[in-house]
Every structure is written in structure tokens, then in C-alpha cells.
Amino acid sequence: MTLLDIRNLSAGYGKVRALFDCTLGIGENEFVVLLGANGAGKTTLLRALSGTIRSSGEIAYGGSDLQKMAPERRLQCGIAQIPQGRGTFTEFTVDENLTLGATIVSDSRRVRRDKERWYDRFPRLRERRSQLAGNLSGGEQQMLAVARALMSRPKLLLCDEPSLGLAPVITREIFAIFKELRDTDGMTLLVVEQNADLSLKFADRAYVIEAGHIVSEGSASAILADEHIQKSYLGD
Ligand SMILES: Nc1ncnc2c1ncn2[C@@H]1O[C@H](COP(=O)(O)OP(=O)(O)OP(=O)(O)O)[C@@H](O)[C@H]1O
Ligand SMILES: [Mg+2]
Structure with a gap:
């Protein structure tokens, strides 16, 4: 279909x-x-x-x-979009970026569960969860952009x-x-x-x-x- x-x-x-x-x-x-x-x-x-x-x-x-x-x-x-150049919020931490990806989700338990899922899938992001997104490497930023988009399911x-x-x-x-x-x-x-x-x-x-x-x-x-x-x- x-x-x-x-x-x-x-x-x-x-x-x-x-x-x-x-x-x-x-x-x-x-x-x-x-x-x-x-x-x-x-x-x-x-x-x-x-x-x-x-x-x-x-x-x-x-x-x-x-x-x-x-x-x-x-x-x-x-419909979620990952823009060219990644579009992460560089002034926010990795964890805050994931929270921002879930603004349309009102169930906070679901947000926490989803974060854990993506931290499991992208261990580098878990290690850097309190770091500013702007300080991540290019590859890590792209992974964050993907994980952030996925937070809206x-x-x-x-x-x-x-x-x-x-x-x-x-x-x-x-x-x-x-x-x-x-x-x-x-x-x-x-x-x-x-x-x-x-x-x-x-x-x-x-x-x-x-x-x-x-x-x-x-x-x-x-x-x-x-x-x-x-x-x-x-x-x-
Ligand atoms: N904001 C804009 N203002 C004016 N023209 C634009 C703008 N953005 C893109 N264009 C023009 O529209 C055409 C298509 O651009 P587009 O950005 O969609 O290409 P692209 O396939 O994504 O290229 P790239 O692989 O370089 O990102 C180009 O001729 C470009 O110059
Ligand atoms: Mg383009």
C-alpha cells in the first residue's frame, strides 16, 4: 500500500x-x-x-x-525530518535534544523509555548524555539527529x-x-x-x-x- x-x-x-x-x-x-x-x-x-x-x-x-x-x-x-546539516540544538545537551524531539509526546514515562531505547542503540550518546550537542563529533551529531527524530515515534x-x-x-x-x-x-x-x-x-x-x-x-x-x-x- x-x-x-x-x-x-x-x-x-x-x-x-x-x-x-x-x-x-x-x-x-x-x-x-x-x-x-x-x-x-x-x-x-x-x-x-x-x-x-x-x-x-x-x-x-x-x-x-x-x-x-x-x-x-x-x-x-x-512525519519526522532530519534536515541537511543535522539540525541538532548545539547549545543543549544530548539528553535535552532527545527531550526536544519528544515535544509532541505527553506521556513522560514513554519519553523516558524511548530515551533508554535509543541510548541502548547508540551507546556513544549515553556516554555523552550531559555534554552539549555542539561538542559532539560529526558522526555522533548525526546519530543524535537520528535519535532525536525517532523520539516522536x-x-x-x-x-x-x-x-x-x-x-x-x-x-x-x-x-x-x-x-x-x-x-x-x-x-x-x-x-x-x-x-x-x-x-x-x-x-x-x-x-x-x-x-x-x-x-x-x-x-x-x-x-x-x-x-x-x-x-x-x-x-x-
Ligand atoms: N533558500 C534558497 N533560495 C534560493 N534558491 C535556493 C534555495 N535553496 C536552494 N535553492 C536552489 O534550488 C535548487 C535546488 O537546491 P537543493 O538545495 O534542493 O539541492 P540539493 O539537491 O539538496 O543539493 P545538495 O546536494 O547540494 O544539498 C538549486 O539551484 C539551489 O541553488
Ligand atoms: Mg541538499
Whole structure:
């Protein structure tokens, strides 16, 4: 069943258009990557989904019309976004960042339980729970960004270039966690990436975007094996 049905999505900044009639579908419990080079429109597409920029076209999420919903309502409906550059609150501690991720959760016992779960999954965060997020390494900050987003118990996780500035081994760990969330928590994921080789090893399916247009779509293995796509759009 399709969880996110995006049709003819267009968006831009002032008079400059950055997305042109993009159509994508993401199934329930599917792990999809959106691949494209710098400036292709990946972040713009995620911003349109989270409602931080205006867009035209249809975005159906379950039975709801996201275009009619304010950004906060989208979070309450189970959509969490990890922005490019991580978006952790650097002036707050690791633990406070996790608390902030759960602002829509009123059950404090649930918040405590969830924190323990993510501290178990990310032991480095437990060790650093009282440290300011701004003092964490890049990899630790990315893990904190993931854990913070998970505190709202999203149904759909949107993540913008988790590999940015990270060593391959850390990126692999982040992708392994995404796959685990899909497998064990029934989560649906849309992850934006430039690192095609690695992300395609973990994802189910991929879309390729170039200059604001969706130019290709297929199973992760098919996109990985397609030399034309790799050469033309993914800079290999
Ligand atoms: N705030 C903004 N104001 C004006 N133009 C913008 C803004 N943000 C992005 N753009 C333009 O929109 C286009 C798409 O940018 P976008 O950030 O979506 O690309 P991207 O695929 O995320 O690239 P990257 O991999 O470098 O993050 C680019 O031409 C960019 O210059
Ligand atoms: Mg971007």
C-alpha cells in the first residue's frame, strides 16, 4: 500500500523553480532513497514534504492531504525530518535534544523509555548524555539527529544526506540503523543521498532527480547495476 503519494510536485524560491512536476510513490514500510547531484532539488523536495516551503501539486499521506496541513500538524501525523546539516540544538545537551524531539509526546514515562531505547542503540550518546550537542563529533551529531527524530515515534522518516561529512564506516552504520528501523519498527523511510553506492546497498528502491526532474526510478539493485544512470546522473 502506498503511504506517500506525490504527484506533479513543483516548488521554487521566488521566481526560480527548483522542482518540476515530480511524481513519486513510497509504499508503507518501504526504504526509498532519492539520489542526485548538488543542486538537483533533493532538499527542496524534502522541504516541500515537511511544509517548510510552499509547493504546488498533490501530496497524499495515508488518507490525508498534506498540502492542507501546517508543518506542526505533519509531525503530529507521524512525519519526522532530519534536515541537511543535522539540525541538532548545539547549545543543549544530548539528553535535552532527545527531550526536544519528544515535544509532541505527553506521556513522560514513554519519553523516558524511548530515551533508554535509543541510548541502548547508540551507546556513544549515553556516554555523552550531559555534554552539549555542539561538542559532539560529526558522526555522533548525526546519530543524535537520528535519535532525536525517532523520539516522536515517526511512521515516516525523512532524512537529508546523512553521509555528509562522515567517514564511510559511520555512514554505513547509519544506513544499517535505517534498515533496522524498517525491518523491526515497520518504519517507512525516504532518505536523500549523493552516495549512491552505499545507500543502494541498504534501500529497497530509488528515484534519481536531476535539475528538478525525476529522471529515473527502480529497485535499488537495478539502479546500482545501471551504468547509464550511474554515469549520467550520479557522477561515477
Ligand atoms: N533558500 C534558497 N533560495 C534560493 N534558491 C535556493 C534555495 N535553496 C536552494 N535553492 C536552489 O534550488 C535548487 C535546488 O537546491 P537543493 O538545495 O534542493 O539541492 P540539493 O539537491 O539538496 O543539493 P545538495 O546536494 O547540494 O544539498 C538549486 O539551484 C539551489 O541553488
Ligand atoms: Mg541538499
